[in-house]
Every structure is written in C-alpha cells, then in structure tokens.
Amino acid sequence: MKLLKLKLNNFRTFYGEQVLDLSTDDGKPSILIFGNNGAGKTTLLNAFTWALYGTFTDDVEQQHRIIHDKVWTDTPFGKSVSASVELQFEHEGSRFMVARDVTVIKKKEEQASVEPNLIVTETKPDGETKSGDNHQDRIQKILPQGLRRFFFFNGERMEKMLTGNENSEEVQQAIKTLLGLEAIERAVDIHLPKVASKLSRGINKGTSQLNELGEQKEQLERIKSEKQKEIQQLDSDIRSYQKEVQSVEGELRKNDQAAPLQDARDNLSDQIKDAHSKLNTLKERKRDFIAKSGFLAFTGGIDQTVIKMAEAMRRRRELPAGIQRSFIDELLEDCECICGRALVPKSPEYEELIRRRYNAGLADVESRWLYLNGQMRNLNDERTKLLEDLTQNAQEEQNTRQVIDRLNEKRSDLDRRLDGINVQDVQILEQRRKDYMEKEKDARVEKLHCKHKLNELEEQIQNTRRKYRSAEVADEAERKVQHQVSLIDEVLDAFKKIRVLKTEEVRQQLDAKMKEVFSRIFIKSYTPELNDAFELQLKSPAGVAIRSTGENQILSLSFVGAVSEVAKEIHELKKHDQDEVLGGGIYPIVMDAPFGNLDVTYQEEISQALPALTSQIITLLSQAQARGKVMKKLQGSATRMYVLHSYTPNREAKEETIEINNRAVPYVSYGDFEHTIVEKVTV
Amino acid sequence: MPPTSQYTARDVLNELSPEARKLAQKVIQIENKHLDVQNPTQVVPGIVDAVKGLTK
Known part of the structure; x- marks a missing residue:
C-alpha cells in the first residue's frame, strides 16, 4: 500500500477542498506536515482512518461533527450539505480511490451522527476500473482495521500501543492478520473440519464403520469448536476484569489517604511480576538442563x-x-x-x-x-x-x-491497610477490586480447565481420524470418501505444523528486527524482547526493566518499524516463491507527534531512525517538535512538506510563522472564522 | 531471516503427497479469495469441489 493523495472537503476543521500529494521519491520517504496545536494534526491523522474505516480514535471529541462548523452554520435549513475525505493509494499494482462522505439535509441547528457513504474504486494496471458492492470488505482485505494502530498512530499515546495485559494476544492476532496467516487459521479452525464432515456425510446413511467414525469425528469437532469459543469468551472476560481492577486502582490513587498505599502496592506488584518472570526463567533453565543432559x-x-x-x-x-x-x-x-x-x-x-x-x-x-x-x-x-x-x-x-x-506478605499487609482506611469510598473501591480480582482468578482457572479439555478432545479427534483412515470400506463410494477425507486430514495436519512454524519464524524475525531498530535509537544497555508468548519486554542487566513512558514510546516505535520491515521482507519473498504461504506487504506509517514527550536526545535519534522504518512515512508535528538538528534531519528525508495554516477571528491571539528553509511561513493568521487550510512548502 | 537449517514450512509442504500439496495450495487460494468476508459461504463448497476434482 502506497499512499498517493488525500483530499479533504469541509472535513471538520478543514474548510473547502484541501489536497495533499503524498507520493514520495526514492530515498526520500517522508512527507512532513507542520501544524500548530488545534490546527488539525490529529484530525488529519483521523482523516486517513475515517476514510478507510469510518471511525475516529477515542481522543477525538464531538465525533458527530464531521462537517466544518462554518459550512454547517451557513447552510439554510432544508438544504443539502456534505463533507468528505478521499484517499488515493496504490496496492499490488492497482490504484484505489476510497471516498467516504456524509451528505445530509439540514433539519436542526446541531449536527447529528450520520452514517457515512463509502465508495471504493479500483483501477487495475490494464486500465480496467471496477467498483463492487463490498467496499468495506475490500479495504479490510488490504489493511485490516485491527492493524491500524501499527500504521496510523499518535506518538503521544504510542506507549499504550503495547502496554496493558491484553496486548500480547492482540499483537499476536494482528501480526497473523498482517502476515497472511489468517488464511491458514481459518482453514484449520473452521473450514477444513467442515469439509471433512461434509464429505463424510456424502456416504449413504447406514451402519458402516466409516459412517459411524465420521459421525463420531463430527461430534468431537463440534465440542472442540464450542470449547474454543468458551476460551475466547473467558479471555475477553479476563481482559474486562483486568480493566476494572485498573480503573479501581486509578480511583484509589485519586484519594489522598489511599494514594500512597496504592502506589506502594503498584510497586510491589511490579516486583512480584519481575520475580515471577525470573522464576519462569529458572524453571525454563532447569527444563533445558534436563532435556540436554538429564x-x-x-x-x-x-x-x-x-x-x-x-x-x-x-x-x-x-x-x-x-x-x-x-x-x-x-x-x-x-x-x-x-x-x-x-x-x-x-x-x-x-x-x-x-x-x-x-x-x-x-x-x-x-x-x-x-x-x-x-x-x-x-x-x-x-x-x-x-x-x-x-x-x-x-x-x-x-x-x-x-x-x-x-x-506477597507485604502486599497483603498493604491490602489490609487499604481495607482499614475509614473512608467509605475507599472501602467500596477496595471491595470492588477484590471482587474483580477474584473473578479474574476464577476465569483463569476455568480457562486452564478448558484448555486441558481441548487437548483431550484433540487427542480423541486424532485417534478417530486414524481409525477412519484404516477402517474397512463397504464399497467403492466409501473408499473414495475415505481417501478424500484422508487427504483433507493430511493438509490439516500440515497447516497446523505450518501455523506453529510460521508464527515462531515471524516472532524471531520481529524480535531480531526490533532489537536492531531499538539499539539504533536507545542509549541505555536495555534489550527489547518479544518472547514466546508474544509479550514485549524490555530487559536490563538486572532483569525485566520497569519501563518509563519514554522507554515505552521507543519500544513501540521500534516494534512498529520491525512490523513494517518484516511485512515488507515477507512480501518480497512471496514475489519469488509461489509456494510461500505468508502474505506480508508494504505499508505506510502515518504518525502524529512522533516524539511524544521524549527529550531532545531521543528526538534527534528518532528523527534519524524514522525514514529507515518504512518506504513511506507521513509525519505530523508542531513547531516545538521540529527545531534545530531534529528539523534538519527530518527535512533531509522529505519529498514534500505542508503547513496546516490556522485562521482565527480571535484578535487577541498572536499571529505566528514557522521557519522552514530559513523562510518564515504563515502558521497562525487572523481570519473571519476558525478554519485550517493546507499549504505546500518548498522543500 | 531465520537460519535455513531450521525445519521450515517448505519442509512441511515437501513432505505432503503430490495430491495433498496441490490441495494445500488450492485451499490457501480459496481462503485468501474470501478473507475479507466474515462468514464466507463459498469456501467449504470450493474446497469440496477441489478435493473431488483431485480424487476423480
């Protein structure tokens, strides 16, 4: 996917038609877009994802106000008014135009939430143009929505991209989607067992051994599928209980009496987590000793x-x-x-x-x-x-x-002390915390039980399959079905192996690439690690490092860079190998506030590292984030630069300019109403 | 890229019978074609046809 053009029409703060040419030259992968606070950088970032998915990120306020305020106000009642975003890009040889718009007849003073229209048009290399019905599905196929956080993100919130207990499973799933393992997943978990059942049912109903085994297998597959759904539900329950606990703990931190104890408890919880991680490493080492030399x-x-x-x-x-x-x-x-x-x-x-x-x-x-x-x-x-x-x-x-x-003893002591605070709100919060932790524990035990049951079922299915393959057949039709089902089983087993191998292979590639990107940016001797469970960790010589916000940002950026590079490598491999089962692809990165809250040293390192992350990177930043060496490094890799020129009727505000190439470019100016226009700056 | 001495997906594919290998490729093609649909109705019949075609 290579972005070509973004066209905004009365979209939120952007007035009239604004066009950004996003194509980049070889060796200059960046497009820089400068904007004051409130000029619309976050809106512009969201314009990409709104065009593609029709949604905004949580930090966008008043999400129903898609049409520019002035345009809306100027529209008489009963008249039609619209706003739109059009994104043009290239993908695997075809040129796509994604156009999403809202068009309404104004009936009220305030804008209401409206379902936008979407049209996706594909022009193939031979000039043939098509525009089917399943527009959103087509986008989903090119860049699944679950992956947007890797390619369209805000640097200030980047540290949250990979934190939180739920991240590892989401990361794992998103990577599978990105790299094309989803096709194998669906074949293994859903379709091939269904095909085997369908073929088995093709035999004349009777009491033949093959028929009985086929039914037995189908029954087991059904139970297995139910268990898998149960596990998914439990995972989702666990995540929601964890969120509740986090939210309660956040509330406790707001209470003067509870806050120091909660902080101390957080600290202890981190230490306990690290100690458990060390214990797991020791257990693993013991297993290794025994396996190799036992x-x-x-x-x-x-x-x-x-x-x-x-x-x-x-x-x-x-x-x-x-x-x-x-x-x-x-x-x-x-x-x-x-x-x-x-x-x-x-x-x-x-x-x-x-x-x-x-x-x-x-x-x-x-x-x-x-x-x-x-x-x-x-x-x-x-x-x-x-x-x-x-x-x-x-x-x-x-x-x-x-x-x-x-x-644990110390933490229990803190639990008791928090319990003992004679403030009703604290006691209620503490009780809620305990309840949710208890629920989480129960859900984890239940999940373990389900997984055990799932393993048993898998074993029973394998046994039945073996019996099916060697069962005596009554006639030629049965023999044929037996052969067909065996063929399906053979492919199913191979796909299961490939799923495990490819997941591990990709994990190793990502881990290596992330280490490489991270070491280019980070000055401390910490090493990032994507472990077997796809959990991101930062290791210091003393063990698992307790990550600061800044370190989390660099870690996330390294991970994004690694995902982008690995996807590109796999895509290249696929071009030369028809048998290759993975997908991969080339993806752009669009990021707002790339430096988050990092200090100047890291800003410089990141401005150097950004262009190497991917073949196209659109960076949105403010004047404060683009000074001195940082600006010089960023400019060095830019094909094009734009300024989001804000206009305000507020005469008390100061007009501002931004210095680009030793030239003062208007940045904030007086105007009749609040709006932003996009202006191209000479590189 | 990971070391080539590891057991790879290619090794798994190479160990398949010729019929199963053809079927594996066909299954991936069909799955990829319908990947954008949440609950595709054409995948199972498509694979059934492919198996029947291979075992005529």
Missing part, C-alpha cells in the same frame, strides 16, 4: 564399568583396530601377499609380515582405548557439572520463591 543422571557407575571392561579388552587386544592380526595370519598361512605375489618363508617379505604381525592393531587399540577412556571420564565430569548446575538452579528457585512470598 540422561547423565542415569549413567552413574556405568562409565566405571565401561572403563574396566575396556581395560580388559585392551589387554586382550579385542578393541577394534585398523589391521587385525588375523588378517596377516591368513596371508602367512596362504603364502600369498595381498598383491598376489608368493610369500616364501624366510624371504624378506615373509619376515616383514612376521614383524608387522607382532605390532598389528596395537597403535589403534591404544588410540581407541584413550578415546574411550577420555569419553567415560568426561561423562563423569559432565555428570558432576549437571548436579552442580541443578543444585544452584534449585537454590536460586528457592530464593526467588522466598522473595515472592515476602513480597
């Missing part, structure tokens, strides 16, 4: 026995050796050399063989013996090391558990 624990004594046996064999010269004595004995007995010449007793050749017979095998026996002896002694050392490693790990595990117990 067998050594059962070899105690065996090595000594082997050494003794080998010693005896060496003495008897029974260990394998290069040239065996028996071979030379045969030559002497047959009186014929290996080359075919006769061996005459007492001849030099005969005597040489006698001499060699004495030493035959000895050197090899010695070397084999040394090798075996070394291996066995090494085994002993390895076993001792394993024992030491496991003991140390167990000790660390025990210490960490003790730390967790102590922290």
